[in-house]
Amino acid sequence: MKVLSPRPPAPSASPCDRLSDRQRECLDLAALGLTSARIGDRLGLSPRTVDEHLMAACRVLGVRTRIQAVARLAAVQRPPEPRTFLP
Numbered sequence: 001m002k003v004l005s006p007r008p009p010a011p012s013a014s015p016c017d018r019l020s021d022r023q024r025e026c027l028d029l030a031a032l033g034l035t036s037a038r039i040g041d042r043l044g045l046s047p048r049t050v051d052e053h054l055m056a057a058c059r060v061l062g063v064r065t066r067i068q069a070v071a072r073l074a075a076v077q078r079p080p081e082p083r084t085f086l087p
Contacts, residue, residue: 014076015060015061015062015072016061016072016073016076016077018060019057019060019061019073020053020056022043022053023053023054023056023057023060024057024073025043026039026043026050026053026054026057027054027057027066027069027070027073028073029042029043030054030066030069030070031070031073031074035047036048036050036051036054037050054066054069057069061073
């Protein structure tokens, strides 16, 4: 009788993949330096609602501030840098 080994766990998705579209949109605008009020103006939301989306994004990403969340998202979205200086 052949014993099957358990299937390895599927690779977990990046926390950035679990962001909602609105959370990602708010983070992208925050990355441009916009305040919650300006983000709200652009998206037709109140500043408080923008803050709620940003706080939820922070929870998803496991960070404490919007600056950390923007940095985490930027690190994931950045294309890999070449490993050589040769052309």
